[in-house]
Every structure is written in structure tokens, then in C-alpha cells.
Amino acid sequence: MSIRRRLTLLLLAGAAALSLIGWLLVRDVVERAAQETQDGILGAATRAVADEMRGGVEGVEIDIPFMAFSILGAAGEDRIFYRVTVGGETVTGYGDLPLPDDAATLAPRFLSTPFRGEAVRVAVIDRTLLAGGRSVPVRVALAQGNRSRDALAARLSNRAAVVGFGFFLMAAALAVLTARSVTRPVRHLADSVARRGPDDLRPVDRPVPTELAPLVAALNGFMARLDAGADRTETFIAEAAHHIRTPLSALRARAEIALRGADEATRAHLRDILRLTDGTARTAGQLLDHAAVVHRSDQRGGSAEIDLARLADDVVRAARPLAELRDIRLTLDVPGPVILHGDRVPLEAALRNLIDNAVKYSPDESEVHVTLRPGATLTVEDRGRGLSDPPEALMRRFARGANAGDVLGTGLGLSIVETAAAALGGTLTLTPRDGGGTCATLSLPS
Numbered sequence: 001m002s003i004r005r006r007l008t009l010l011l012l013a014g015a016a017a018l019s020l021i022g023w024l025l026v027r028d029v030v031e032r033a034a035q036e037t038q039d040g041i042l043g044a045a046t047r048a049v050a051d052e053m054r055g056g057v058e059g060v061e062i063d064i065p066f067m068a069f070s071i072l073g074a075a076g077e078d079r080i081f082y083r084v085t086v087g088g089e090t091v092t093g094y095g096d097l098p099l100p101d102d103a104a105t106l107a108p109r110f111l112s113t114p115f116r117g118e119a120v121r122v123a124v125i126d127r128t129l130l131a132g133g134r135s136v137p138v139r140v141a142l143a144q145g146n147r148s149r150d151a152l153a154a155r156l157s158n159r160a161a162v163v164g165f166g167f168f169l170m171a172a173a174l175a176v177l178t179a180r181s182v183t184r185p186v187r188h189l190a191d192s193v194a195r196r197g198p199d200d201l202r203p204v205d206r207p208v209p210t211e212l213a214p215l216v217a218a219l220n221g222f223m224a225r226l227d228a229g230a231d232r233t234e235t236f237i238a239e240a241a242h243h244i245r246t247p248l249s250a251l252r253a254r255a256e257i258a259l260r261g262a263d264e265a266t267r268a269h270l271r272d273i274l275r276l277t278d279g280t281a282r283t284a285g286q287l288l289d290h291a292a293v294v295h296r297s298d299q300r301g302g303s304a305e306i307d308l309a310r311l312a313d314d315v316v317r318a319a320r321p322l323a324e325l326r327d328i329r330l331t332l333d334v335p336g337p338v339i340l341h342g343d344r345v346p347l348e349a350a351l352r353n354l355i356d357n358a359v360k361y362s363p364d365e366s367e368v369h370v371t372l373r374p375g376a377t378l379t380v381e382d383r384g385r386g387l388s389d390p391p392e393a394l395m396r397r398f399a400r401g402a403n404a405g406d407v408l409g410t411g412l413g414l415s416i417v418e419t420a421a422a423a424l425g426g427t428l429t430l431t432p433r434d435g436g437g438t439c440a441t442l443s444l445p446s
């Protein structure tokens with residue numbers, strides 16, 4: 001899951017929880033306030049009734065004032081019940097109205113109870129009156145249904161819910177904005193790294209938040225090492241080529257000189273040395289070519305404009321002397337400039353190896369045709385011994401065909417061609433040619 005989504009969800013969950021808690025708190029306060037309001041009114045009405053009682057010589061005089069009910073009536077449409085007891089006996093009102101059974105106090109007391117199928121709130125006031133020369137405990141209870149109180153509480157808490165939801169919506173918008181702004185540097189960094197080419201190993205120098213600094217430092221260090229590694233490989237390939245080829249050609253020259261003045265037995269040895277030297281030079285050359293092509297395709301560097309016609313001409317010209325030694329006619333057929341974007345080194349190595357194979361596996365005095373077609377297809381056709389193995393098997397590293405016989409080789413040529421073709425986004429196919437021989441086709445995207 002993306003950081004942004006995770007952050008948004010977290011913030012949204014927090015906002016939802018806070019909104020819910022806020023609403024619960026407000027609802028609690030509202031319910032308490034409604035209860036206190038109801039108790040205040042109920043208490044006042046009860047006191048009004050209690051205050052109208054008088055003790056007398058004959059007994060307690062009870063006069064329920066109308067005012068008490070009008071106070072309650074103004075507060076809502078609820079049903080009202082009352083009960084008055086004198087010395088524990090109900091003298092007027094509902095005899096079954098529940099009363100608290102604890103000791104009397106001066107202040108009104110309240111209790112919530114169901115009564116006659118309805119939830120009611122009861123207020124009770126105790127008085128002691130002097131009646132008939134005795135003090136008599138008098139108890140006044142007034143009850144009111146809870147419906148209007150509940151309706152008020154519900155109205156207020158619904159309003160609180162609407163406010164809470166509005167708060168949540170605002171918090172949600174803020175959450176989205178926050179998540180976006182927090183992840184922006186990460187996105188920008190990823191974009192700037194993704195936008196550069198794979199061979200662009202310059203350090204990232206855009207300013208980043210401190211949390212990302214270690215990551216960027218690690219990335220830069222990594223790229224610097226990669227860059228240095230690539231440089232070292234390039235140097236190694238160049239130096240190895242030079243330091244192997246030079247002594248080998250010196251060795252070859254000495255052996256040839258020695259061959260002239262040697263006797264028959266030594267000549268055989270010297271010829272062996274020459275053959276081995278040639279083989280070693282060839283193997284080293286192919287290995288280094290392969291390394292260079294692999295390295296270049298890793299780097300995907302150099303996307304210069306290449307004229308394939310010119311390149312083919314150069315390679316064919318360079319191959320001609322060797323072909324002519326065996327009276328092989330090497331011809332080139334090009335339609336005109338064919339422009340391609342890519343790296344020249346692998347392309348040259350590929351064509352050189354295809355021509356080398358065609359010449360090597362052809363009989364003396366035959367012909368090899370190199371043809372370039374627009375749309376960037378190069379074919380090399382020979383009248384040689386033909387393929388003995390499936391092409392995929394021959395393209396493997398160090399794989400040589402059963403037809404190779406006494407022809408010198410290392411088995412790296414076709415894998416060089418294949419790697420180069422893949423690096424350029426093209427393909428290599430080897431097919432038998434009509435009338436004998438082989439046709440190698442290098443198709444490149446133009």
C-alpha cells in the first residue's frame with residue numbers, strides 16, 4: 001500500500017474516532033442538562049404544592065395550587081401525577097406512585113421509575129407540620145412523564161451529530177491534503193530518479209527532507225560505486241586487449257622469423273606454437289569482444305546516429321583481405337543510408353562475427369553476400385557447409401557446431417551477435433540457404 005494511502009486512512013480513522021468521541025461527550029452533556037432542567041421545574045412545582053400545606057387544629061390542610069400544574073404544563077405535554085401522604089397514609093392523588101423509602105430531607109429528591117406504562121421522573125419533598133397538637137410527617141410527590149425531556153435531548157444531540165459530521169468532513173479534507181503534502185518530496189525524488197536514463201549515474205542533488213537524506217546519501221554512494229565499477233570494467237577491457245594482443249603478436253613474429261632458419265623437427269614445433277598463438281589471440285579477442293558488448297548493453301550507453309550502410313561498408317572492407325587469401329568474393333549490397341540510433345561498438349562486433357563465420361565456414365573460391373535492406377535488416381549469405389545444429393544451441397557461449405571441424409574458433413561469435421542484437425532491440429536468425437549454405441539475418445528496429 002502506498003504511504004499516501006496509508007497516511008490518509010490513518011488520519012481519517014483518527015478524525016472519525018475523534019468526531020465520534022466528541023459526539024458522545026456532547027450527547028452526555030445534553031442529556032444531563034435536559035435532566036437538570038426537568039428536575040428544576042419539577043422541584044419548583046413540588047415546592048409550590050408543599051408550601052400550600054398548613055397544619056391546623058383539625059389536621060393538615062391540603063390545597064393543591066393550580067399554579068404548580070401550569071408550571072409543568074408549560075414545560076411539555078407530558079402526563080402529570082401526584083401523591084400526598086400524611087403520616088404515611090395517602091390522602092390524595094395516586095396511591096401507587098412510587099416514593100423513595102429513605103429518610104426525609106428538606107431538599108427535594110428525585111427518582112426515575114416506570115409508572116403506568118411510562119417512564120416518569122418523581123420529585124419528593126418532605127415536611128413536618130403541627131396538626132392537632134402533634135407533629136405529622138407530610139410527603140408531597142409530583143411526577144412527570146419523560147417524553148418532552150427526551151425529545152429535547154434527542155433534538156440537541158442530533159444537532160451535535162450534524163456538527164460532528166461536518167467536523168469529520170473538514171478533517172477528511174485536511175487528511176487528504178496532509179498526506180499529499182507529506183508524500184510530495186518522496187514522489188518528486190522517485191520521479192527525478194525514474195526520469196533519468198539508466199546510464200545517468202550522476203548523484204541526486206535536489207534538496208530533500210532530512211528523513212530522506214540517508215536514503216539519498218545511500219543512493220548516491222551506490223551510484224558512485226556503480227559508476228566507478230563501470231569505468232573500471234571499461235579500463236580493464238581496453239588494457240587487457242592491449243596487453244594480451246601486443247605480446248602475442250610479438251611472439252608470433254619471433255616464431256615466424258625462427259621458422260625460416262629452423263630444421264625440420266623444430267619447424268613442426270614452431271608451427272604448433274604459431275597455431276596455438278593464433279588460437280589464443282582469437283580466444284582472447286572474442287572474450288574481450290563479448291565482455292565489451294555485454295558491458296555496453298548493461299550501460300545502454302551511446303545512442304548516437306549510426307549509418308548502417310557506412311558501418312557495413314567499413315566492416316566488409318576490413319574483412320576482405322582475409323577473404324581474399326582464400327579467393328572468397330565478399331560483396332556488399334546497400335540501398336543507401338539507413339539511419340539507426342544505438343551504440344556502434346556492439347553493432348560492429350555483431351556484423352564482424354557474422355562475416356567472419358560466413359568466410360570461415362565457406363569453401364575457397366566461393367562467394368559471401370552482405371545485404372542491407374531498408375528497415376534495418378542485414379543478411380549475410382554464404383555457400384558454405386551449412387548448419388549442423390539447431391541455431392539456438394549454436395548461440396550459446398562456447399558452443400561450436402559439429403560441422404566446425406578443423407576451423408579455428410572459440411564458440412563465442414554467435415553469442416556476441418545475439419547479445420548485441422538484444423541490446424539494440426533486434427533479433428538474430430540463422431536459416432539454411434536455398435541451394436546450400438547459410439543465411440544469417442540481423443533484424444534491427446529502425
Ligand SMILES: Nc1ncnc2c1ncn2[C@@H]1O[C@H](COP(=O)(O)OP(=O)(O)OP(=O)(O)O)[C@@H](O)[C@H]1O
Binds near residue numbers: 409
Ligand atoms: N555461416 C555458418 N555456416 C556454417 N556453420 C556456422 C556458420 N556460422 C556459425 N556456424 C556454426 O555455429 C557454431 C558457433 O558459431 P560461433 O561464431 O559462435 O563460434 P565459432 O565461429 O566456432 O568461434 P568464434 O568464437 O571464433 O566465432 C560454429 O562453430 C559453427 O559450427
Ligand SMILES: [Mg+2]
Binds near residue numbers: 356409412413
Ligand atoms: Mg564465429
